[in-house]
Amino acid sequence: MRASGFSRMAFEGRPIVGICNSWSEVVNCNMHFRGLADSVRRGVLAAGGFPLEFPTMSLGEQLMKPTTMLFRNLMAMDVEESIRAYPFDAVVLLGGCDKTVPAQLMGAASADVPAIALTGGPAAPAIFDGKQLGVGTDLWQYIDDVRAGRMSMADYERLEAAAGPSRGHCPEMGTASTMATLVEGLGMTLPGTAAIPAMDSRRLQVAEECGARAVGLAVERLRPSQVMTAEAFDNAITLMLAVGGSTNAIVHLLAIAGRVGVPLSLDRFHELSERTPLVVNVRPAGEHLVEQVFHAGGIPAVMKSVEPLLHTDAATVTGKTVADNLAAVAATDATVIAPLAAPFQPPGGLAVVRGNLAPDGAVVKCSAASPELLVHRGPAVVFENMRDLMRRFDDPDLEVTADSVLILRSAGPRGAPGMPEWGQLPIPSKLLRQGVTDMVRISDARMSGTAYGTCVLHVSPESAVGGPLALVRDGDIIALDAPARRLDMLVSEDELSSRRAELAPAPARHTRGYAALYTERVLQADRGCDFDFLVGRSRTPEDEPEAIFEGWIGGW
Numbered sequence: 131m132r133a134s135g136f137s138r139m140a141f142e143g144r145p146i147v148g149i150c151n152s153w154s155e156v157v158n159c160n161m162h163f164r165g166l167a168d169s170v171r172r173g174v175l176a177a178g179g180f181p182l183e184f185p186t187m188s189l190g191e192q193l194m195k196p197t198t199m200l201f202r203n204l205m206a207m208d209v210e211e212s213i214r215a216y217p218f219d220a221v222v223l224l225g226g227c228d229k230t231v232p233a234q235l236m237g238a239a240s241a242d243v244p245a246i247a248l249t250g251g252p253a254a255p256a257i258f259d260g261k262q263l264g265v266g267t268d269l270w271q272y273i274d275d276v277r278a279g280r281m282s283m284a285d286y287e288r289l290e291a292a293a294g295p296s297r298g299h300c301p302e303m304g305t306a307s308t309m310a311t312l313v314e315g316l317g318m319t320l321p322g323t324a325a326i327p328a329m330d331s332r333r334l335q336v337a338e339e340c341g342a343r344a345v346g347l348a349v350e351r352l353r354p355s356q357v358m359t360a361e362a363f364d365n366a367i368t369l370m371l372a373v374g375g376s377t378n379a380i381v382h383l384l385a386i387a388g389r390v391g392v393p394l395s396l397d398r399f400h401e402l403s404e405r406t407p408l409v410v411n412v413r414p415a416g417e418h419l420v421e422q423v424f425h426a427g428g429i430p431a432v433m434k435s436v437e438p439l440l441h442t443d444a445a446t447v448t449g450k451t452v453a454d455n456l457a458a459v460a461a462t463d464a465t466v467i468a469p470l471a472a473p474f475q476p477p478g479g480l481a482v483v484r485g486n487l488a489p490d491g492a493v494v495k496c497s498a499a500s501p502e503l504l505v506h507r508g509p510a511v512v513f514e515n516m517r518d519l520m521r522r523f524d525d526p527d528l529e530v531t532a533d534s535v536l537i538l539r540s541a542g543p544r545g546a547p548g549m550p551e552w553g554q555l556p557i558p559s560k561l562l563r564q565g566v567t568d569m570v571r572i573s574d575a576r577m578s579g580t581a582y583g584t585c586v587l588h589v590s591p592e593s594a595v596g597g598p599l600a601l602v603r604d605g606d607i608i609a610l611d612a613p614a615r616r617l618d619m620l621v622s623e624d625e626l627s628s629r630r631a632e633l634a635p636a637p638a639r640h641t642r643g644y645a646a647l648y649t650e651r652v653l654q655a656d657r658g659c660d661f662d663f664l665v666g667r668s669r670t671p672e673d674e675p676e677a678i679f680e681g682w683i684g685g686w
């Protein structure tokens with residue numbers, strides 16, 4: 131410490147607060163994090179702590195290939211081991227793109243050192259030709275317009291230039307905004323933090339408050355495992371459903387729960403969906419952006435609306451319960467955040483389906499699907515993998531109609547690998563030109579939180595490990611019945627057995643490095659795609675006080 135230029139006065143006797151910063155120049159959403167970290171630092175110092183900022187891996191949706199999801203677990207390991215290895219008494223987690231927030235929560239949960247999260251906030255809304263855009267949600271529509279010949283490439287270039295007008299994460303309720311919302315639902319940040327716009331000076335102010343609160347957490351020794359309880363996960367899931375959040379959050383919540391030993395299954399999402407309506411009018415399920423949600427009271431106002439559905443005695447990093455935090459919150463603009471009694475959509479916005487096509491489950495975001503397609507039968511059009519899809523989906527000779535069910539395999543955790551956001555399969559151009567805007571699409575992939583359509587996602591087990599998705603053939607009749615929670619292929623068990631016998635085991639595509647580790651040890655989507663060896667609650671110094679002197683403590 132002295133070699134770094136710190137006198138004893140600076141740190142002796144003070145809680146040491148790590149500022150875990152995912153700032154990176156290759157992650158546009160996190161470009162403002164240096165300023166945010168400075169504000170956190172001021173808060174730590176003001177509260178009598180000693181701040182030390184440290185970098186970790188950062189995961190940017192826009193540039194990273196093949197998919198950031200492939201590296202979420204790697205970043206989580208980086209965060210976990212950095213927190214554990216350095217002498218931090220508490221940590222502030224600065225994250226703000228789709229995977230950085232779950233990776234930080236997973237790592238902090240496993241290290242189980244007192245932690246508070248601070249997300250980066252939504253970017254300013256983009257305006258294009260007088261229309262306010264949701265970056266992803268509108269982009270998908272405009273891409274279809276280009277393919278259908280309704281938009282020129284010159285106009286698309288203008289759109290591209292206008293789409294990201296400020297720092298911050300995607301401004302609709304995509305995965306980043308959903309994860310920020312869930313951080314609040316889990317009780318892991320200060321109330322009201324998630325929706326503050328990235329460029330609003332109130333975000334810098336709350337960053338100071340997070341820094342100061344981290345000092346309090348260090349003194350109180352309030353650990354993530356004491357905050358992220360089964361009740362907290364119920365609250366987070368309820369909030370996810372109330373805002374029409376990203377299906378990606380399902381995978382992340384399952385993984386985070388696994389890290390703190392909370393038994394969470396896909397079925398719990400369905401159970402809570404059956405009682406939780408959509409109360410927030412925000413894209414992609416509604417019309418506004420997160421900035422409007424902030425001005426309507428932010429996530430505390432959403433939680434107030436669904437308070438009867440929450441475990442209000444759950445602990446939070448404020449040191450108070452959810453009920454305490456919500457005591458003074460009042461409802462505001464009902465056109466953005468509706469009361470529970472008059473929601474924008476009824477319960478059932480998410481369905482977990484099972485059947486002979488998805489024995490371990492798959493998910494459908496009903497709130498972003500076409501209602502008339504949620505019960506549908508049609509012949510399968512099968513694509514072996516993404517390469518096959520890209521080669522053939524626009525082939526004028528492809529035998530496909532609006533009733534067809536598009537199937538993509540080899541897009542799951544091991545097959546792709548990394549379970550990319552390929553689940554919103556493109557609609558063949560010849561159908562687009564006929565005015566078709568949605569079809570039933572099924573895959574073992576994920577879907578962007580900004581996307582929409584009748585997409586059955588996260589099919590488990592995936593095709594690459596021999597899941598039934600590997601057995602489907604062109605023309606098989608696929609039956610989706612989301613209200614009845616069913617997803618089946620209407621093929622006899624005898625026929626499926628003979629197809630199964632013909633399946634050749636997939637050769638290992640990755641034999642070295644991280645990709646080899648990933649494909650060997652990643653769990654399926656219904657278990658959160660964590661590594662099998664990272665699941666389970668860590669041991670802490672409190673569990674084994676003597677271990678602190680042995681150098682290695684925690685989950686080793």
Ligand code: FES
Pocket residue numbers: 159190191192226227228298299300304306
């Ligand atoms: Fe980073 Fe959307 S690309 S939040």
